[in-house]
Amino acid sequence: GDSVTQMEGPVTLSEEAFLTINCTYTATGYPSLFWYVQYPGEGLQLLLKATKADDKGSNKGFEATYRKETTSFHLEKGSVQVSDSAVYFCALGYGNKLVFGAGTILRVKS
């Protein structure tokens, strides 16, 4: 079935380090891909999305490119801040469904 696999966390980085959180997916058809972020004590909020192959989603310095050939949607940021500490969820959407990955905890130390 359709599924999303994310790299396990927690990921711990120092401020200004480069961030990559890997996400791969299995899907029939051509899903939309999303990254959601959950800050401590809050619900999830959309960070970025891409709806077709080779699309790049970007927001708040984060980027992810929809790679159909590798079925991936890795999240990257060039320089993380302490305020980026959160849980990041990769998700795929198609039809009437949104499928989430397990989430990756990111901790950024000053």
Next chain:
Amino acid sequence: DVKVTQSSRYLVKRTGEKVFLECVQDMDHENMFWYRQDPGLGLRLIYFSYDVKMKEKGDIPEGYSVSREKKERFSLILESASTNQTSMYLCASSLGGIGYNEQFFGPGTRLTVL
């Protein structure tokens, strides 16, 4: 500013109690969802609703029911709470096209069943 609100942030109940979790959205969205969030498992869909009085089972509906009498309100009901239903419950809403449109989430209700 769009908003999804949930009736409680924290709730403690006893095994066997009937539990109601309420969710309200002010965006006139057709779709509403209930998820549970557990460490290492991500979000799992319990039920969703695409219109008033309409509901569809998600991936883990056992032990839960839902009610949507008004467009803005979606309730999750645990008929007889059990300890394995201790979890974080998240409500969300979206416009049509579930797989393509952004879902807006409430802050969550952390339910503990003793």
